[in-house]
Amino acid sequence: MEEGTVTAQLDTVLRQRVFDSIGVLLPKVLSRETPAISDSTQLMSELGLRSATMLELLLELEEDLEVQIDVEDIDQGDMNTVGDLADFVAAHATTDG
């Protein structure tokens, strides 16, 4: 198997973990129950996240997944939907230690 294929598979696994973790962490970050999410769920207009709660969610994801997320490159486009955020985190996460 080529190296690129392995990386792509690992990213897919990590992305699914990120997606699942977002679903678990959203009620904690927003301090209320949240509806079931899909890739297309809008983080701001549907769930009511704001810039600060978005960053809190990233911190919670780091802790939950035991990764570090490089946020220097994050842009508005990475925070539109749950799918956008999961893509960004999976692409910018490095394992602790």
Next chain:
Amino acid sequence: MTAIEAVATYLPDQRVSIEDLAGRLGLRPIQIKLFRRFLGLSQIRLDPAGTLLDLLLAGAAGLDALRGREHQVRYVLYARTLPVVVPYPLNPLHELCRALGLDRAVAFTVTHHACATSLLAVDIAGRLLAADGEPDALALVLTGEKTFTRDAQLVPGTSIFGEGAAACLVRADGHRDRLLSYATATKGEFDGRLEDLPELAARYEQEYPDSLAEVLLAAVAQAGLTLEEISLILPHNVNVVSWQRLSRKIGFPVDRVLLDNVPVTGHAFCADSFLNYATARDRGLLRPGDRYLIAAAGLGATFSAMVFEH
């Protein structure tokens, strides 16, 4: 053409970490982490025993260019974020004028551009002096505020205010730091206490980057320049991440946005512009002929930018 002749700054000695502020501000551990990790804030300066007058006097104390020229000062402008800072009829500005021997100056406060008011004050000072037509006349712009309430200490999830002061001597014309342009936009639709108005806060967050980018680019264009000709941006010290995003948005290298004071001072209201100017000057980051941007945004909301030539 309006010019800055001299700038003096002051930061109180007491350094307070955001962990030590957490109890007073009601910050949860994850919010402290957010401030440190993403927003780039770690401490502020405070002088809990000092009055507003103490703070402003300390800001002016280092202004050597004022000594012996007090009689040339026609205007004293106190630029501040908060509309009310002392109970009536106290007026520390007039006390300060007496203490500095500036009794003959017309002294008044400039506000309502919130944290962008220092730029407005420099512009007003320059225009008043130009209208008077006295070449040796000076104006003194003062900044510095006390963090006396929670709203004066914290913008939740965005910034923490600290105490600091600055005094800036302005002339109608000069060669030191010449004002090339001033762009400002006030968007009154964002007036309101954002903490109480989540929809307004969400809209403000959404429009903030475009609004600030517009005035930055407008100021550069008014100066007849391109962004490539700007050597440095002196920002307001609201936080690091918003400036990182804005830099990317306008295509300006973030390493030429002076963010070094954010972790040291927090957001010192209207003093940020001058604190950052002093840092750039003292570190030799500005060479003669360099064009630089001073930028600020104020809640309420006003977005402002000035281009200067050093």
